[in-house]
Amino acid sequence: MASNQDPSNQAPSKPLAPKEVCQFKLLAQKRFAPFFWTQFAGAANDNLFKFAFTVLVTYQLTISWLPAHMAGLVIGAVFILPYLLFSATAGQLADKYPHQLIIRRLKLLEVAIMVLAAVAFFFNWIAVLLLCIFLMGLQSTLFGPVKYAYLPLQLRPAELTGGNGMIEMGTFVAIVLGSLVGGVLIDAGSAGRIYVATGCMVLAMVGYWSSTRIPTMAATDPGLRINLNPFSETWKNLSIARQNVVVFRSVLGISWMWFVGSVLMSQFPVIAKEVLYGNTQVASLLLAVFAIGIGIGSLLCEVLSHKQVEIGLVPVGALGMSVFLVDLYFATRHLPDPGHLLSVAEFASSLANWRVMVDLLLLCLFTGLYSVPMYALVQMRSQPSHRARIIGANNILNAVFMIASAILTGLLLQWGLSIPQIFLVLALANAVVGAYVFLLVPEYLLRFVAWILTHLVYRFSIRGRENIPAAGPAILACNHVSFVDAVLLMAASPRPIYFIMDYRIFRNPVLGIIFRMAKAIPIAPQREDPAAFEAAFAKAAEALRNGDLVGIFPEGAITRDGQLQRFRRGLQKIVTDVQAEGINPPIVPMALSNLWGSFFSRIEVRDGQNVAMVKPFRRGMFSPVGLDIGPAMPSHTSPEELQKQVQALLEQAGQAQPSASA
Incomplete structure (x- = not known):
């Protein structure tokens, strides 16, 4: 059948305008804005209080039982301890009760804690201030599950990465502002503690006011019985998380990010004073750089992932974290002692100190690229x-x-x-942990390969991404143009796809590794290997029973002339195998366009021969490639009807105007 599948002078089609809004426009919507500002005020308050208290103990007081060099670690550990003790209970409460009710009551608790802290600041009760740190940690513990469970209920899947990016950006901007204000207020002489107490109470009341604007919603599991035993419930929660391997490994990856980040955040006053020889304002400057880097990285996630949960960015983030931790070691190990604590102006006058700030900024930017997709993945697949x-x-x-x-x-x-040597230890440990996690969960590396292919090799545009089912079994049927078609489809789908692929492609030393990691299903012609033929369909049927996506190329082989070939009847066999069990997976037609003639496709050479993967730059870099995804068709669709629909998508792509990269 003739096809204008790959017109050389046409670019892929422009994606349909999605219903979802961009991440910044969420701030104008009631479903997101009040929650954002409630979270923002809470994060600012936590860090105003913690940072002011840390500076007070590090710079202004001498306390025998709390040495200055250990103050940041102790305060950080006291704040985190409730997370260890009460997170299991917090998760139950967030599932059982409406989120807006929990948030409002927690913000009232924050007001009460800040009143107690104000009294403690006035009378210089350090032990009571540590108690308030613990109570603020408890309040944050109870808020945490609500924070991340709220977003998937209010945001569409394509908004989840952007929404998480906004929350992470807002959180770290709040860290900057809270820490800066805390450092300035506590350094304002004898009245500094009163200023800190007043600022904390004002932020707590602003947070409560914002929480009253959060929309009402139903509880997700109102019949849940609360188990007050934190130990048994903790084990139960961990067991629930471990049921999904990808989710649990992602949780471990997020925890490692906090391991690295907490070293930096708890040690900023000490780093500023003992490594960079700066005063309290330099410590605040470091926190500002830290938070700005995280914020930029978090916001970049939506830009780089094009409105889907793109875990291919996680290896990019992990690599960047190690690189800039190593350079931070070299940048700080031999800084000269000026003999006094530097002001911000004096600190900024040194080129060596600018290198430190750039390293810190880029370290945190890559940390944002690392963490936001992991959080979004946990939310989406839980x-x-x-x-x-x-x-x-x-x-x-x-x-x-x-x-x-x-x-x-x-x-x-x-x-x-x-401390510089600790940076180096963290860099090496981060590389080892990253490699371990990515080998345990190959999906991260696969999505990384797909991200590289669709951003650096091709300029990939997608139309109709919303037609891929967000849940449940489905068959994705696409024309077959190149050896990397499966990788391109992988990049377009927020869910894993189990591909049925010609067994010969697994012989390629590079692509074979990739497709084995992707758990692709090799298939051989029935006349050549009947057992392998039947095994492939059995595995495809099993994937559909498990509610997964199955990818198939109905032509049976890569096109040799750039035209759409006749669709074979293997797809009907897959459907028939599961229909007997009451499973009727929809079939989603897909069409790759403008891919013929690229490096990974075949190309006609002399004597009528067709070869692939020769002359890497024969179409240049960033060659435009498109994927059009049509509405799902019923499972009883015949191969001929499906072929007509794919043909129509190809013709539509050929008539479209050039589109923006997706």
Whole structure:
């Protein structure tokens, strides 16, 4: 059948305008804005209080039982301890009760804690201030599962990465502002403590006011019986999280990010004073750079992922974290002692200090690229009725990692390691942990390969992404143009796809590794290997029974002339195998366009031969490639009807105007 599948002078079609809004426009919507500002005020208050208290103990007071060099670690550990003790209970509460009700009551609790802290600041009661740190940690513990369970209920799947990016950006901007204000207020002479107490109470009341604007919603599991035993419930939550391997490994990856981040955040006053020889304003400047980097990285996630949960960014983030931790070690290990504490102006006058700030900024930018997709993945793939408890399990592990971070950092300092040497240890450990997680969950590396292919090799445009089912079994049927068609479809889908692919492609030393990692299903012609033929269809049927996506190329082989070939009847066999069990998976037609003649497709050479993967730059870099996804068709659709629909998508792509990259 003739096809204008790949007109050389046409670019892929422009995506339909989605119903979802961009991440910044969420701030104008009631479903998101009040929650954002409630979270923002809470994060600012936490850090105003913690940072002011840390500076007070580090710079202004001499306390025998709380040495200055250990103050940040101790305060951080006390704040995190409730996460370890009460996260399991917090997850249950967030599943059982309406989210807006929990948030409002927690903001009232925050007001009460700040009143107690104000009294403690006035009378200089350090032990009571530590108690308030613990209580603020408890309030944050109870808020955590609500925070991350709320977003998937209010945002569409394509908005989830952007929404998480906004929350992460807002959180770290709040850290900046809270820490800066805390440092300035506590440094304002004898009245500094009163200023800090007043600022904390004002932020608590602003947070409560904003929480009253959060829309009402139903509880996700109102019949849940609360188990008050934190130990048994913690084990139960961890068991729930472990049921989904990808989710649980992602939770571990998030916890590792907090391990690394807590070392930096708890040590900023000490880093500023003992490594960079700066005053309290320099410590605040470092926090500002830290938060700005996280914010930029978090916002970049939506830009780089094009409105889907793109975990291919996670390896990019992990690599960047290690690179800039190493350079931070080299940048700080031999800084000269000026003999006095530097002001911000004096600090900024040194080129060496600018290198430190750039390293810190880029380290945090890559941390944002690392963390936001992981959070979005956990939210998207967790069962809604158990989502808050899984997030509770995440918070438990975060707490364990952060407390372990504080303990190990303290031990390393006691054993004589310098802070720059700790940066180097973190860099090496991050590389090892990253490699371990990505080998355990190959999906991260696969999505990384897909991201590279669709951003650096091709300029990939997608139309109709919303036609891929967000849940449940489905068959994705696409024309077959190149050896990387499966990788391109992988990049377009927020869910994993189990591909049925010609067994010969697995012989390629590079692509074979990729497709084995993707758990692709090799298929051989029935006349050549009947057992392998039947095994392939059995595995495809099993994937559909499990509610997964199955990808198939009905032509049976890569096109040799750039035209659409006759669709074979293997797809009908897959459908027939599961229909007997009452499963009727929809068939989603897909059409790759403008791919013929690229490096990974075949191309006609002399003597009528067709070869692939020769002359890598024969179409240049960033060659435009398109994917059009049509509405789902019923499972009884014949191969001829499906072929007509794919043909129509190809013709539509050929007539479209050039589109923006997706």
